[in-house]
Amino acid sequence: MPGYKNLSIRQKQIVWAWAFLAVPVVFYVVIRFYPTGSAFVTSFQEWNLLGTRAWTGLENYEKLWNDPVFWKVFRNTFAYLIIGTPISLVISFVIAYHLDKTRFMHGFLRMLYFLPFMTSAVAMAWIWRWFYQPVPVGLFNNFLASMGIPQIEFLNSTTNALPSILAPAVWAGLGFQVIIFMAGLRAIPVTYYEAAKIDGVGWWTVLTRITLPLLKPTIVFIVVFSSIGFLRIFDHVFNMTTNNPGGPLNSTKPLVLMIYETAFRDFDMGYAAAQTVVLFTILLVVSLLQLWLLRGDATK
Amino acid sequence: MGQVIRWLILFLGGLLMVAPIAYMISTSLKWPHEVYNVKLIPDEPHLENYTYVLEDGRFYLWFLNSIIIALITTVCNLFFDSLVGYTLCKFRFPGRYIVFIAILSTLMIPTEMLVIPWYMMSQAFGWLDSYWGIMFPGLMTAFGTFLMKQFFESVPDDFLEAARIDGLNEFQIWWKVAMPLVKPALAALAIFVFLGNWTAFLWPLIVTNSVEMYTVPVGLSSFGDEVDVAWELIATGAAISTLPTLIVFLIFQRFIIRGVVMAGLKG
Numbered sequence: 001m002p003g004y005k006n007l008s009i010r011q012k013q014i015v016w017a018w019a020f021l022a023v024p025v026v027f028y029v030v031i032r033f034y035p036t037g038s039a040f041v042t043s044f045q046e047w048n049l050l051g052t053r054a055w056t057g058l059e060n061y062e063k064l065w066n067d068p069v070f071w072k073v074f075r076n077t078f079a080y081l082i083i084g085t086p087i088s089l090v091i092s093f094v095i096a097y098h099l100d101k102t103r104f105m106h107g108f109l110r111m112l113y114f115l116p117f118m119t120s121a122v123a124m125a126w127i128w129r130w131f132y133q134p135v136p137v138g139l140f141n142n143f144l145a146s147m148g149i150p151q152i153e154f155l156n157s158t159t160n161a162l163p164s165i166l167a168p169a170v171w172a173g174l175g176f177q178v179i180i181f182m183a184g185l186r187a188i189p190v191t192y193y194e195a196a197k198i199d200g201v202g203w204w205t206v207l208t209r210i211t212l213p214l215l216k217p218t219i220v221f222i223v224v225f226s227s228i229g230f231l232r233i234f235d236h237v238f239n240m241t242t243n244n245p246g247g248p249l250n251s252t253k254p255l256v257l258m259i260y261e262t263a264f265r266d267f268d269m270g271y272a273a274a275q276t277v278v279l280f281t282i283l284l285v286v287s288l289l290q291l292w293l294l295r296g297d298a299t300k
Numbered sequence: 301m302g303q304v305i306r307w308l309i310l311f312l313g314g315l316l317m318v319a320p321i322a323y324m325i326s327t328s329l330k331w332p333h334e335v336y337n338v339k340l341i342p343d344e345p346h347l348e349n350y351t352y353v354l355e356d357g358r359f360y361l362w363f364l365n366s367i368i369i370a371l372i373t374t375v376c377n378l379f380f381d382s383l384v385g386y387t388l389c390k391f392r393f394p395g396r397y398i399v400f401i402a403i404l405s406t407l408m409i410p411t412e413m414l415v416i417p418w419y420m421m422s423q424a425f426g427w428l429d430s431y432w433g434i435m436f437p438g439l440m441t442a443f444g445t446f447l448m449k450q451f452f453e454s455v456p457d458d459f460l461e462a463a464r465i466d467g468l469n470e471f472q473i474w475w476k477v478a479m480p481l482v483k484p485a486l487a488a489l490a491i492f493v494f495l496g497n498w499t500a501f502l503w504p505l506i507v508t509n510s511v512e513m514y515t516v517p518v519g520l521s522s523f524g525d526e527v528d529v530a531w532e533l534i535a536t537g538a539a540i541s542t543l544p545t546l547i548v549f550l551i552f553q554r555f556i557i558r559g560v561v562m563a564g565l566k567g
Contacts (some may be wrong), residue, residue: 019389020384024383024384029436032409033402035414038417098306107553111312114549115318115321122499122518122520122541124324130327179561217566221564233504234501237515242524260506277413280410
């Protein structure tokens, strides 16, 4: 075996590269790839963590298909996505668009919008939970009462609870999206706007013909990023409904909470693993679909 | 005129954004009988809630746990993510493309899918309810590796070549020449990893089971459940878990926002 000194420069590079990669490769294999495979395998088994694992084929998936709670959870998960993403996209764009045009105390305004992004979801879920309490505890209902408006059931209503939980999730993410949008807006060359000004084009045309098309990569990033976030919602739901997780009547339960309960309350590991495979598939399909839809459009 | 109105609306919107945080801090300074008052400024602000919550002792522990865990994972991520990113960017070797694609592909796998196998591993190896158990899944991230690789592209090969001629070995070249040149990227990554671990909830909730091992979010969640009606104490706990990141943000504001932009655009 030739010593290190006798190797060519290229061979030395190979030795160094693999020396640098040794620990990380082991990490990725053991902590990422093996568990991924393991999750798939477990989804075809029945196991309660203590006894032996038994192969059950597609039984977990059949059970899931016939589980009315799963379909409820499935609808909720998409409700978070379908309500949350467009709302946060539009609001953050409007804020970024106007913030970009404001010079006076720009840094201060930007800070106000960004601050919520630095908070912890658990802490703010509990604060919002307090806001939503009925009279005389909750801030919102106290405020409504002082205006003479009848109080609103926020977290105790099957129709209001989901949007009430979504609100702090949207609120916390806005600052991030605003900052990304502003960076995207800055990247658009000023010459386009100058040319439009010379031609005397109105602001709406400038917005729809110049700003939005050139912002497409930013929009793609934000849409994919925020939808993945809403599909994986957990912290907010869990902490705003701890007395009855995902309630009332499962009306707020997302897929991740169902996975958590199946695995760590019912210890039905195979069934929970099948649910994680479904989550993985949903995330993959939704992000690929969005990339395809939005990218395809951008090349026109 | 239009400018003034735009500014005012943006300012009011900004106040609305900060209002929940302001109410959190205000409530943490109120006496129990004042809590249900809509007023933002307490009549007689006091720190009694903080002494009460901290004297209980648990928040100290949770705080300490969170700090230790977030710091170690941050240091580990900075080291390994940049080492791997650098190797994939600056070395030509067989298998390079496969390693890159393999690491990148883990971005597609949601943590939620891995928690069940991680739990089984932790149980088999006795990692449950330990620092190592909380930390091990997050010691390296594909996001960080990808981010660092992008930034090492901007380091000219000539610099590395010059160092090589000066007789530095490859590790020294990375550590002494390349790393100092990507400091802004390292800072951005550090902020992301620290914030991510500070606020992490699902995995710490699963892997810990004794109150002493909780991190701040897990502790706060259990604490809220326990005192349910004492909202001024919950607000105090929430403030304790949020104020450190807010203070860090207020000090390094510009830096953090630039980091978010860099990570957002490159990642």
